[in-house]
Amino acid sequence: MKRSINIWYGIDKVTILLFLAMVIMGWFNIYAAVYNEEHKDILDLSQRYGKQFIWILAAIVLAVFVVIIDTRFYEFFAWFIYAALILLLVMVLVIGREVNGARSWFEFGPVSLQPSEFAKFATALALAGYLTNHKQELTKLRVIIPAAGIILLPALFTAMQPDMGSTIVFFSFFIVLFREGMSPYVFVSGVMMLVLFFLTLLIDNLYLEAALLILAFLVTWFATKKFKVCLAGLVTLILIGGSLYLLDHFVLKSLGNEIVIFISLIMTGIVFAYHVYNKKAFEVLVIYLFLLGSVIYINLVDFAFNNVLKPHQRERVEIMLGFKSDPHGTGYNLNQSLISIGSGGFSGKGYLQGTQTKFKFVPAQSTDFIFCTVGEEWGFLGSFIVVGVYLFFLLRLVKLAERQRSMFARIYGYGVVSVLFIHFFINIGMATGLVPVIGIPLPFFSYGGSSLWGFTILLFIFLRLDATRAEYLI
């Protein structure tokens, strides 16, 4: 069933070109970001741009190795690699170097490595390996739970460092699960949870719950086309809720609005249980469960936000939502980042001409905020090109993933797409103020050996799998 194929012939040159283009653009922007008059040589090894050159060369060597290794190695050793990385994630919690209150780095003399960067491709491999053995069975809970476990285990250890940015990245693998058959309801639930999270903090819970109720009513009406039944449901709820409210207000005085609404919802559900059972009104049940779940979730978020989140985390979310404006405090990074990108204008200030960049107003500009340099010195035009290149790159990877004959390769490919997509969106979104400040690098652009090598391995394993896709004949 196998044919031997020339790897160089099969490998996707377009992706390699895009990879090289991004790495080189990144390098030049790092040069601009940490530009130092006294060390003008871009190859000066005492500076970050000189070091990044070494990391790039090493990444290319690494890429060649990754490509040379046989496809079957990855398939067979996926679990081993995953286990090794999990072990490293545990070890880093113990012997890692603490930087800014987080143990994320191993230190070997001059070189520091961040295991969570490498855990991404390991998780993609493990997920691909597991799902290959359970072909298209993600509708079943017994498959979903282990798959989610594979994703959540490294996320858990990363969260313990703590490194919230990298933790969030692991959640992107749920995109892979979706592609492979997981119910869209899980997905929709996830998105709804995210939206409700922000709305809960923005709006008074009662208004939000009222809005959800109306939404549920409209959706039910739309789904069942039975206006009278919907209205009956709404009236029942209001009657139960109203009488409970009065009862609480004048007699009990101890329930509170949250409990009243919750009990009303449950009682209404009981009243209509027979109707749902009798008419097999599955959609009504789903909508009802969503509504009930949302109300519970809203109250949980509210509680968690006020009682569980640490003050600085709460502050970040608040600044992101515009509740708070504090340009010199937590919002400083974001504010300076916006100023940098915004001041670039349409065509930018010119290479090495960015005043924000040159005078170091943006912290972490060579790493997490590298996009500021692009925005300031190359303007909207340059930003557009970078976003465009990424879009093209991601769509190319989707295309490559879809053309795989091996399920392992396809799942792995989507793993690559998911990880790079979430990095791309969060990183640029954060620099432009679309999402909260979550410190993750822009793949191939940001300074740093670990991230560059992690992404290179992630990408080139897939290119290797893709190059030999013809070995698999179905």
Next chain:
Amino acid sequence: MKDSFTNRKYVIITMIVLASVALIIRLFTIQVVRDTYRLSADNNVLRYVTQYPARGLIYDRNNKLIVFNQAAYDLMVVPAQTGNMDTSLFCTELGITVENFNERMKAARSYSGRAPSIFLEQISDKTYAKFQEKIFMFPGFYVQPRTLRKYSKPVAAHILGYVSEVDEAQIKKDPYYKAGDYIGKLGIEEAYEKVLRGTRGVKIFMVDVYSRIKGSYADGNMDTLAVQGADIISSIDLDLQEYGEKLMQNKTGSIVAIEPESGEILSLVSSPAYDPELLVGRERSENYTILSADTALKPLFNRAFMASYPPGSTFKPMNGLIALQEKVIVPSTEFGCQYGYLFVACHSHSSPLDLEGAVMNSCNSYFCQTYRKILENPKYGSVSEAFERWRGYVNEFGFGKKLGSEFVNELPGLIPSASYFDSYHGKNGWKALTVISLAIGQGEIGTTPLQMANMTAAIANRGYYYIPHIVKSIGNNKSIDTSYTTKHKISIDSANFEEIILGMEAAVNGGKGATARIAALQDITVCGKTGTAENPHGEDHSVFIAFAPKENPKIAVAVYVENSGFGATYAAPVASLMIEKYLRGEISFATKWLEQRMLDLNLIDRDTVNETQH
């Protein structure tokens, strides 16, 4: 291989495309649509350092420098840019305490975190030189060169005024001023603020996040240069001013000397004076408090044009002039005097006297009768009408109104109107005798020394004057306000002036009965008139007005010496010495004894310690 979920790739592709589009829309919004970020970026890295112009210099009429500038340095701070630093080293370098440091930092922060504010004003050259070497250790701090006033002689403080930092009220009133600017207060500094202040410039530097200067912005093409304020040539004669202040030491009172032909103020002394250097720089507010606390001597009070006294007998020549012009008397008209007229007493002198003799002897009786004739002139229907006519003349001499000199706080004095007496005594309820004390410059009347000097100049000019002013020329041939070059003609014939001047000449140079012989000079004909301003609070003020020489007068003087009695005792010698000093440049041997007597004279109570004199 069976893949039943292949359509889901479209969901994923849509998600990726939508996310990218969202980013691009966001980028377009902040980069192309809004321009606030560009401005913020400029403010981040551009430091606008104001280039403060040096104030214009002030010279005296002989081009002697009176006021010039010295360098000083303001230490500025941008609180948001300060970082970890050795506070104790900082405080030691600048000689301030840590508490003081914290206070100043708090003040700067409450003003603005991002904008620079003055941390410590006017550091001396020496401190600056030492501090400059270490300033790199103190991020967020930089030094701004300024200029401070410096005076060639410790005189003329009342004329010059002083310079201080603008306060909130002034910033609100005039948007030109920004916090930290200097503004002239009082005197020439205030009157000619717009001339002297010059034009601010700005130098734009690029600074990094540590606020280190990285070079000038756009190669300095956007910078504007500060333009130095124009120089002013004052009409003051510095030597005469210094001499006048010396003469007035240990006395309260004032001297105003005017050049009659131009109205230029040659000297304006208000005593006690203070050293203008006291109101410069960091010590200003402290010294100001001390000076204003001296309520007994009021050194900050400019008596020359802010004190209003009854003029006393120095008013008589003018009343004589009005009577001549109104033809109620002629020079040869004689009135008898038996130690007074009705209830107005007079001293012992020969009687009867004609006009010249009356001026020479300062006869109260003569001028009361003359004044009665003015007010009871049958030409006018009533006393009230005649009084208004008289008042018209008095106003023409510059009384009862602000003269219009550059000094903004000049007092108008008081010449009551007929309606004032109407309201007091009832319409037609008063007659000439009711207001008879005005004949001899007493009663409900107030004039400033400046007004008296101006009247003297008008008499010297035989009927006209120029508004007294303190500035001769501005900058490079920039002429002064035309109001100072416009002749103010008095509607009294010059022939009448000659008659009065004869009397004034006789008062100084006449024989028996002449009231001011002490003021006579060799070879210089001084014309003068003594006066005694009644003072309800204590001893009378000694007043003397004079001009010289008689023909082609070069100087007109009014001297007030408070609480010293009769005009001839102290005011006349001072006036005479001023005249001699100005006309001769020195005091001749013949009057040396008088000079010494005046210098030695101390009229200020021994128990009053004059803290302001050095």
